[in-house]
Amino acid sequence: MDFDLSDEQRLLQETVSQFIQNECPPARLRELFDDEVGYDPVLWKGLAELGLAGIHLPGEYGGSELEILDLAAVSETLGSLAAPVPFLSHSLASLAIALGGSGEQKKRWLPGMASGDTLASVALAEEGGGWLPDQWKLGSGDRLSGAKEIVEFGGQADLFVVGLEGGRLGVVDRNASGVEIQRIEAADRTRRIVRIAFDETPVERLEEGGSEVASRVLDVGLVLVAADAFGGASKLVEMSVEYAKNREQFGVTIGHFQALKHQLANMAVEVEPTRALYWYAAHALDHVPDEASRSAAIAKSHITERFMQVARDATEAHGGIGYTWEGDTQILFKRAMFDRVFLGTPRLHQERAADLAGW
Amino acid sequence: MDLSYGAEIESFREEVRKFLAANWPLQGEEAGRSREEQTRLFRERAIAEGYLCRNVPRKYGGSEQPADPLRAQVIREEFTAAHAPMEPRGIGTMMLVPTLLERGEEWQKEKFVGPTIRGEITWCQGYSEPGSGSDLASLKTRGELVGDDWVINGQKIWTSGAMEADYMFCLVRTEPEAPKHAGISYLLIDMKSPGIDVRPLRQMTGSSEFNEVFLTDVHTPRDWIVGKRGEGWLVSRTTLKHERNSIGAAAQSLGLLEGLVDLAKERRLGGRPAIEDPGIRRALVEIEGYVRAHQYSGYLQMTKGLKGEDAGIIQLMNKLNSTNIGHRVAHLAMEILGDEGLRAPSSRGLGLSAAGTSTESWIAQYMASLGIAIAGGTANIQRNVIAERGLGLPRDSAANRSK
Numbered sequence: 001m002d003f004d005l006s007d008e009q010r011l012l013q014e015t016v017s018q019f020i021q022n023e024c025p026p027a028r029l030r031e032l033f034d035d036e037v038g039y040d041p042v043l044w045k046g047l048a049e050l051g052l053a054g055i056h057l058p059g060e061y062g063g064s065e066l067e068i069l070d071l072a073a074v075s076e077t078l079g080s081l082a083a084p085v086p087f088l089s090h091s092l093a094s095l096a097i098a099l100g101g102s103g104e105q106k107k108r109w110l111p112g113m114a115s116g117d118t119l120a121s122v123a124l125a126e127e128g129g130g131w132l133p134d135q136w137k138l139g140s141g142d143r144l145s146g147a148k149e150i151v152e153f154g155g156q157a158d159l160f161v162v163g164l165e166g167g168r169l170g171v172v173d174r175n176a177s178g179v180e181i182q183r184i185e186a187a188d189r190t191r192r193i194v195r196i197a198f199d200e201t202p203v204e205r206l207e208e209g210g211s212e213v214a215s216r217v218l219d220v221g222l223v224l225v226a227a228d229a230f231g232g233a234s235k236l237v238e239m240s241v242e243y244a245k246n247r248e249q250f251g252v253t254i255g256h257f258q259a260l261k262h263q264l265a266n267m268a269v270e271v272e273p274t275r276a277l278y279w280y281a282a283h284a285l286d287h288v289p290d291e292a293s294r295s296a297a298i299a300k301s302h303i304t305e306r307f308m309q310v311a312r313d314a315t316e317a318h319g320g321i322g323y324t325w326e327g328d329t330q331i332l333f334k335r336a337m338f339d340r341v342f343l344g345t346p347r348l349h350q351e352r353a354a355d356l357a358g359w
Numbered sequence: 360m361d362l363s364y365g366a367e368i369e370s371f372r373e374e375v376r377k378f379l380a381a382n383w384p385l386q387g388e389e390a391g392r393s394r395e396e397q398t399r400l401f402r403e404r405a406i407a408e409g410y411l412c413r414n415v416p417r418k419y420g421g422s423e424q425p426a427d428p429l430r431a432q433v434i435r436e437e438f439t440a441a442h443a444p445m446e447p448r449g450i451g452t453m454m455l456v457p458t459l460l461e462r463g464e465e466w467q468k469e470k471f472v473g474p475t476i477r478g479e480i481t482w483c484q485g486y487s488e489p490g491s492g493s494d495l496a497s498l499k500t501r502g503e504l505v506g507d508d509w510v511i512n513g514q515k516i517w518t519s520g521a522m523e524a525d526y527m528f529c530l531v532r533t534e535p536e537a538p539k540h541a542g543i544s545y546l547l548i549d550m551k552s553p554g555i556d557v558r559p560l561r562q563m564t565g566s567s568e569f570n571e572v573f574l575t576d577v578h579t580p581r582d583w584i585v586g587k588r589g590e591g592w593l594v595s596r597t598t599l600k601h602e603r604n605s606i607g608a609a610a611q612s613l614g615l616l617e618g619l620v621d622l623a624k625e626r627r628l629g630g631r632p633a634i635e636d637p638g639i640r641r642a643l644v645e646i647e648g649y650v651r652a653h654q655y656s657g658y659l660q661m662t663k664g665l666k667g668e669d670a671g672i673i674q675l676m677n678k679l680n681s682t683n684i685g686h687r688v689a690h691l692a693m694e695i696l697g698d699e700g701l702r703a704p705s706s707r708g709l710g711l712s713a714a715g716t717s718t719e720s721w722i723a724q725y726m727a728s729l730g731i732a733i734a735g736g737t738a739n740i741q742r743n744v745i746a747e748r749g750l751g752l753p754r755d756s757a758a759n760r761s762k
Contacts (some may be wrong), residue, residue, distance in 0.1 A: 001361065001363070001364055001658070002361045002665075003658035003662045004659065004666070006360075100595070124579065160759040241751070251754075256755050258755060261746035261747070261750075261752050262743075262746065265679075265750065266742065268750060269679055269683070270674050273649075273676065273680060276656040276658065276659045276673075277648065279659075280658075283360050283362070287649055301648065302648030302652070303515055347641065350640070351637070353647070359620070359623075359624075359643070
């Protein structure tokens with residue numbers, strides 16, 4: 001029995017953490033957060049050079065052939081630092097091509113995606129929360145007309161993996177005819193989003209693997225979001241505890257007051273056990289296929305809900321400073337808003353988990 | 360990451376299964392004996408085989424096996440599946456025996472350990488007093504050495520099983536001049552001694568599981584002390600650690616969740632099975648999120664233990680996690696019970712795990728979940744422990760002042 005990250009996985013987390021802290025320290029994060037575009041191609045390229053753009057891709061395309069658990073471990077670290085990088089959607093897009101692409105398609109796209117030269121994203125949701133493959137209605141021919149909502153870093157991506165009718169996937173080039181990209185002002189400024197409209201836009205379909213590919217991509221996405229949420233939530237607990245140890249009122253640090261101590265203990269109790277929840281969901285995607293989809297749905301709905309609540313608690317625990325734009329809690333608060341919604345709200349995945357249990 | 364136990368442990372599992380197939384239930388003439396006698400015989404054989412009482416040396420009647428959490432887990436799993444008896448449940452095996460093994464005199468181990476692990480004698484715990492709950496070290500029950508005996512006067516409360524118990528292990532103030540924690544000794548008392556008056560307390564569920572114990576000039580021999588005079592607080596810490604572990608197990612939470620899902624399948628709400636109600640379905644998944652997180656955190660702690668590493672703050676959270684899950688389960692059960700939610704609780708009492716699907720037993724669980732929140736260190740005390748030992752926040756100032 002070994003239910004723990006390996007030394008290599010911890011080293012991977014440590015490497016990513018060091019890199020982000022060096023290349024995107026708080027002042028730089030703040031700059032990007034306030035920036036109109038909010039994307040730093042040099043930062044992403046640097047991460048790609050560490051191998052992060054292709055962790056899970058086959059070696060022949062320049063990937064590292066690691067597991068979903070490795071991806072999730074990285075996602076936790078990025079979440080804890082609120083890293084403003086397109087790791088999530090780029091990973092999902094390359095996963096979709098690796099699973100659903102023909103030999104020729106993989107050879108054409110994956111090396112550039114693994115090296116970071118090509119940035120890709122996923123365009124899944126349709127109007128009204130249609131995140132699930134069986135809810136997609138976008139045309140099934142080789143021309144698309146319609147729209148996709150909430151595309152992460154869609155303003156910067158070169159390629160979009162698009163969810164199609166019948167739970168299938170296709171690839172659209174950002175320069176293809178009829179693509180219209182509209183920026184959406186989202187609260188989370190560490191992951192920018194757009195809406196993409198298509199008008200008779202050519203699409204290249206991913207034909208391998210059938211509809212299984214889209215559900216696998218969704219499941220992996222749920223676990224990566226869950227891991228990001230765990231990272232962010234743990235960081236908020238840590239920040240709140242630090243604040244309580246330093247802020248003085250009535251002549252003592254406020255961490256002396258039992259009311260606050262109990263609030264902080266409750267926050268920790270909501271968050272800390274969910275580390276094992278995302279680990280297990282990632283492990284199931286790698287090794288326990290029967291439990292994979294349901295574990296992913298539970299992890300996503302549970303941990304993003306905890307992240308959101310702990311972000312509210314952390315704001316309160318920081319007093320007035322927590323409510324300001326200058327304070328640091330608001331950045332993770334807004335990241336929690338993104339994590340809660342992206343790929344489907346807790347409600348959607350709780351309903352799925354109930355269905356998948358056969359209840 | 361690897362959740363299998365490995366080939367060596369799996370072959371051990373086969374041995375355990377073979378043993379169980381051959382030995383439980385008992386065969387032939389032995390199958391006709393009384394339940395107690397069958398249990399006694401089976402335990403004897405399981406100890407001889409090294410499956411039970413693994414932490415107890417052979418000379419005291421145990422099987423003296425090297426500590427091996429995975430083998431212990433496999434034994435639990437297989438014995439449970441076969442409905443075979445394990446060590447006698449109860450505070451004697453769980454708390455007194457480990458304490459004696461670590462702190463007791465040779466003669467104490469010889470006299471008490473064997474009979475306790477064989478289930479021949481039972482114990483109760485004399486810790487809490489009417490004025491000393493969370494602040495246990497303020498206890499006032501006094502022990503004075505008169506000749507060759509301790510003479511004990513005072514009152515204990517919340518004493519589970521005191522009506523039936525043969526002996527009590529008890530915290531008593533023997534050094535009234537010493538600072539509060541240093542004035543306590545850990546004494547053993549024969550419950551048949553003159554001057555002991557046990558009065559059952561009736562719980563809000565209507566049943567009686569614990570008692571008040573009044574001690575008036577109760578005599579116990581001067582060497583029935585574990586550890587030295589004034590070391591009782593330290594000695595008792597060994598035992599509380601054991602109690603925390605046992606209450607924190609995720610198995611109970613899993614049992615409660617299963618029971619709740621069964622209840623939702625059986626009951627109707629708004630003209631359809633409760634399990635089809637969207638609100639109930641979502642609430643069940645939400646609870647399952649907490650239960651799974653608790654369960655997998657157990658895997659993590661097991662792994663850290665096997666590697667000899669510190670599992671960190673999560674170890675301090677087991678009891679509060681169980682407590683919180685118990686509250687959530689109780690709340691949703693009431694939702695499912697609908698108008699039956701005003702019924703009286705089952706008076707048969709209730710274990711800590713699967714509540715069964717009768718309305719009365721769920722009402723009892725609704726109340727018993729509060730008992731769990733209080734017993735063995737209240738939820739607020741758990742929060743103090745998590746905040747102070749886990750998060751490194753300052754110690755409670757009131758607790759510091761009273762030292």
